[in-house]
Amino acid sequence: MRGGLSKTLALVGAAGLLAVSACGNSDDGGGSGDAAASKDVTVFTWWADGGEKAGLDGMVSVFNTECKDYKFVNSAVAGGAGSNAKQVLANDLQAGKPPSTFQAHAGAELRDYINAGQVDDVSGLYKEFGLDKAFPQNLIDNLTVDGKIYSIPANVHRANVVWANPTVLKKASLDGTKAPASIDAWIADLTKLKAAGVTAPLAISKGFAQEMLVEAVLLAELGPDKFIGLWDGKTDWAGGDVTAALNKYKTLLTFTNSDREAIDWPDALGYVNSGKAGYTLMGDWVAAQQLADKVPDTAYTYWPSPGTAGNFQYLADSFTLPTNGQNPEGAKCWLKVTGSADGQKAFNTKKGSIPARSDANPADYPKYQQVAMADWKKDKIVPSCAHGAACTLGQNNDILSAISQFSGSPDVAKLQSALGAAMKTS
C-alpha cells in the first residue's frame, strides 16, 4: 500500500513538474531532473530569447571547449523579467533540489538566498580564478556581505541612461547630443517639446521602468552618497530633500504617455524611435535591442540621465554555487567560464552588456559598450534597486506596488511614506 501511494505521489509530482516546465521552457532541460548523469551541469536562468539567449549560447560554447568533462543542461524559464523563473527556483530550492548553478542579481537581492542558507561562499574561487584582481575593487566591495562573496558576475549593465531621438528634439531646437544639466533643466526641455506639439515627450512603461525613473531622479537630486544611504539605512526616507525629489518625479510623470501602465519598455522605446516621444529612460540593454531592430546609430543618442553624469548606476547578473547543489565540480567549471575573459567576451558582445572584468579590450565591443566600458572604469559605482543590486526582492515588491499606486493617483506624501516603509521590511 505504501509503495502504491508513494508511486502515486511521484506520478502526481512529476505531472506537476511537467506543468511547471511546460509553462515557459523553450529548451526543456528537465529542470532539476534526476542526477543519473553526474556530468550534467544544470544552469538555471531566465535568458530564454533575444540577446539574452544569444549571450547565454555564446557562454555555453566557451563552456563546451573549456569544460569538456561536463555537459551543459539548459534550465531556462522564460517570461516576466525573471519573476516566473524566481518562483520556479524558489520551489526547487525549497524542495531541496537546487540546480548546479543559478542566475541571480548581484548585490542585495542575493541576501534573500544568503539568509535562507541556499548559496555557498565563493570567495575562495575568486582567488583561485584570479578574479580578485580582474574585477574592479568597487564592484567587489559591492558584492561582499560580511566578508564573504556569494556569486560571480557575468556582466554589468547600466541603469541610468536616457535614450533620445534627435529629430524630435530638433522640433524644439534642442541639442540631442548633450544631456540637460539637471532634472530642472530636463523639465524645462520637456516643456519646450510639449509646446512644440509632442504630446508625451517622455515615453515610459510600467513597473520597473517607473521605478528606474524614480531612482534616477533621487540620484540626481540627492547625489551618490546620500542615494546609496537610502538603501543601507543611512539616509532618512522622510527627509525634505526626498520630498522635493519626489515632487519633481511627479512633474516628470505629467510629460509621459497615458498608456504607461499598459506597455513594456520595448514599446516605450518604439515611441522614441517612431518620433512620438523625445526621450525614454531605460537600462543599456536598449543598445542590444536597437541593434536587433536595426535602428541606425544616427537615429538615436544617449547620455547618463540628467544630473547623474559621473555616476554609473549598475546591476549585474551573476551565477551562484547553491548549497548541496548537484555536481558542484561542474558548477565550479561553469563559474570559471563565467568569470573568465573569454566567457565574458562571448556573453557580453551578444547581450549588449559590458564585462565585469576591467582588463577587457574595448575594441571587441560595439560602439555603445565602448563608451560604457570607459565610464565603468572612471565613474562612481552606484547600485540600482529596480534590478536587485540595492534592495531585496521583498523590498522591491513593496516599492513597485507603491509606485504603481502613485501612477494612478499621485500623492507624494503617501509615496514617500510607502517607500520608507518598504525599506523597513526584509
Place this chain on the structure above:
Amino acid sequence: MHGRIRTWGPGALVLLPTVLLLGYFVYGLIAWSFNTSLTDRHTARKGPANYVGFENYGNLFTEERFLNSLKNLGVLTVAFIVGTLIFGLLWALLLEKGVPGESVFRSIYLFPMAISMIASGVVWGWLLNPSQGEDARGLNRLFEILHLGFLENAWWTAGSRWTTMLSIALPAIWQLSGYIMALFLAGFRGIPPELREAARVDGASEFKLYRHVLFPQLSPIALSALIILGHMSLKLFDLIYAITGPNQFRTEVPAVYMWNTLLRSDQAKAAAIAIVMLAVVAVLVIPYVAYTVRQESKE
C-alpha cells in the same frame, strides 16, 4: 460477519484511493497551510519555527495593501457575477426563443470558454489600452473609428475602484457568459412543454409566462451558477496577472498578493492569505451545500 464485509468491502476499496488522495492533497494541505500561517516562518530558511498564534492574521487586517486587495476582490466579484448572469441569461433567452442556426450561435457564445485565461488576458491587455484620441489603440481605437468617442476611457489605469475592477471583470464576463448561457439553456429545455401550453391556455402573457412559470423553475440553476462564478472570481489570478502584471496596486486581489508574498519567501504570511481566501470561499459555499442537503433530504 464475513457476509457484511462482502457488502461494504468492495465499495470501500473503490473509494479508498479517492479518500486517501483527497485526505492528503486537499485536507492535509489545508491543515498544513493553516499550521504554517500560525508560525513566524517569514523566510525560506529551514528549521523549526515558533508559533505566534493569529499574529499574521492581525497584521494582514491592519495592512493597507491587503485591505485594498480584499476591497478589489469584493467589487470584482459583484461586477463579474452580475455581468455574467445578465449576459448568460440574455443569450439563453434569445436562443431559447428559437433562431435559425442556433448551434452556430451556441458555439460562438461558448467559444471563449475554450481559451485559457492567461491567453485571453494577454489579448485583453492590448484591447484595454488606455490611450485615447489620436493615439487610441485597442477598444478605444474601435470607438474612435465608430465615432463613439464618448465611450473611450482609461479602463483600469485611472479612476475609481469600480471603474478599475469593472474593466478587469469585462474579459472574465466575456469568457464565462457562454458557460452560464449553456446552463440556463439546458434549464429552459428541461422544462416540460406542457407547462408552457397550460400557461398559454390560461391566457398568460409572454412576460407573465416567464415571470411566473419559467424563471421559478430555473432558480436551482441560478444558484449553482452563482456558486460557480463566486468561487471562480476568488481564484482569478492568471487574467489579472496577464493584463496588469504583478505588483499593480490598483488591481491587486488576494490571489495575486499571495503570489507576490510567496515570491519573497514570506511563507507564514502567504499561508495566512490563503486561509483568508479559503474562509471567503466557505462563506459562499457552505450555505449552498446546506441548502442542497436540505433539498435532497426533503425529496
